[in-house]
Amino acid sequence: MPRRTDTRQRVLHTAAELFRRQGYQATGLNQVLQEGGAPKGSLYFHFPGGKEQLAVEAITLAGTELCDTIAGVLASATDPVSGVDGVVRALADDLVRSDFRRGCPLGTVAQTTVDNDAIRQACAAVFETWRRLVERALVAGGVPEDVAPSLATMTIAAVEGGQLLARNQKDVAPLLAVGTQLTELIRAHLREGQ
Amino acid sequence: MPRRTDTRQRVLHTAAELFRRQGYQATGLNQVLQEGGAPKGSLYFHFPGGKEQLAVEAITLAGTELCDTIAGVLASATDPVSGVDGVVRALADDLVRSDFRRGCPLGTVAQTTVDNDAIRQACAAVFETWRRLVERALVAGGVPEDVAPSLATMTIAAVEGGQLLARNQKDVAPLLAVGTQLTELIRAHLREGQ
DNA sequence: TAGTTACTAGACCGGTCTGTATAGTTCCCG
DNA sequence: CGGGAACTATACAGACCGGTCTAGTAACTA
Numbered sequence: 001m002p003r004r005t006d007t008r009q010r011v012l013h014t015a016a017e018l019f020r021r022q023g024y025q026a027t028g029l030n031q032v033l034q035e036g037g038a039p040k041g042s043l044y045f046h047f048p049g050g051k052e053q054l055a056v057e058a059i060t061l062a063g064t065e066l067c068d069t070i071a072g073v074l075a076s077a078t079d080p081v082s083g084v085d086g087v088v089r090a091l092a093d094d095l096v097r098s099d100f101r102r103g104c105p106l107g108t109v110a111q112t113t114v115d116n117d118a119i120r121q122a123c124a125a126v127f128e129t130w131r132r133l134v135e136r137a138l139v140a141g142g143v144p145e146d147v148a149p150s151l152a153t154m155t156i157a158a159v160e161g162g163q164l165l166a167r168n169q170k171d172v173a174p175l176l177a178v179g180t181q182l183t184e185l186i187r188a189h190l191r192e193g194q
Numbered sequence: 195m196p197r198r199t200d201t202r203q204r205v206l207h208t209a210a211e212l213f214r215r216q217g218y219q220a221t222g223l224n225q226v227l228q229e230g231g232a233p234k235g236s237l238y239f240h241f242p243g244g245k246e247q248l249a250v251e252a253i254t255l256a257g258t259e260l261c262d263t264i265a266g267v268l269a270s271a272t273d274p275v276s277g278v279d280g281v282v283r284a285l286a287d288d289l290v291r292s293d294f295r296r297g298c299p300l301g302t303v304a305q306t307t308v309d310n311d312a313i314r315q316a317c318a319a320v321f322e323t324w325r326r327l328v329e330r331a332l333v334a335g336g337v338p339e340d341v342a343p344s345l346a347t348m349t350i351a352a353v354e355g356g357q358l359l360a361r362n363q364k365d366v367a368p369l370l371a372v373g374t375q376l377t378e379l380i381r382a383h384l385r386e387g388q
Numbered sequence: 389t390a391g392t393t394a395c396t397a398g399a400c401c402g403g404t405c406t407g408t409a410t411a412g413t414t415c416c417c418g
Numbered sequence: 419c420g421g422g423a424a425c426t427a428t429a430c431a432g433a434c435c436g437g438t439c440t441a442g443t444a445a446c447t448a
Binding site: 022025026100101103107108110111115150154157159160167168169173178189 | 318
């Protein structure tokens, strides 16, 4: 039998947003339900696995959405340098627009759920998807294949750290500095690859 | 009148360790007290500001301690490249030794306390201290003064992100990749500076 | 129309959270 | 010895936590 309501999606999106802003532990189910406009019974009907299942699905959803955004930016760029620069700018815009409340949809949750295997692995899967996306863009742009995996990991790490610092300082400057240095690094690898 | 017991220090160190492993919200005062071996009355005698004050002091303590460690490693290195490499290796060792339970003493807390100004600023102060430490080492090693601030920010961000990824994957590889790429980047700047 | 599935609604449970209140103990100082 | 400061010890308050339960409603189907 098909779904008859959009409650599940509504709750999921609300949860993704709240987890992103506040992290896993700081986000209560009551808050999710209130902001999502659903009673408790509905939550445990749609997510019998409770908070953990909600988090896993919310992370996967948010990760996939951001993945599409990143892929779009990278695809519309002519080379990996401007591609990474574009991604960083997009993330910085998002930070400013939300007054530094929305960080990376994974970073905050991943940081505080190391001891929860289900959530940890959900985050790891998304991180790996992102990394591969960046790696492909780097290789396509001329970065040698042997350094691309490591450089892609560095890119993800630096951007995560940059978002963390930016949020902590309520200033995009650290993230923009990361962008500048990242493009510098990629350029250096492109020179070496030739 | 001078202190007569070490309860305050004991509780503070326990809190620093637990905040580091679990983050702010996931760490309960009862747990801190139990592991620190102190009753509740003592906590609110020594830290009338409650959990928030405890966190601010624990962050400052842990930040200062790690600052000393970093400064020691950087000072014993002959150049910034091997210095940064040494710091990354030390952090990776710490991750492995704790079975990936201990992350950066600030990262986890900073990520989930963006909306708490006191804690946020305590973290920001430590981050800035670290950044300046790295910046000085870079300049001393020959990195041009105009790029050193940005490169130092990049270093902190990348290392934070690397620790996050390593903890999430339970594998130091991402952090080591960050180390490799960071040294590469510093070398590139040293070449340009000449 | 009767039955079944999809879903809503919210009261309720035991437990834990931060924080308070108050009494007791230990030690130094005069 | 007396008094006060430093500190311990625990009981308790009030709110909130994630999660369970049961009853009810709406829509589709046989």
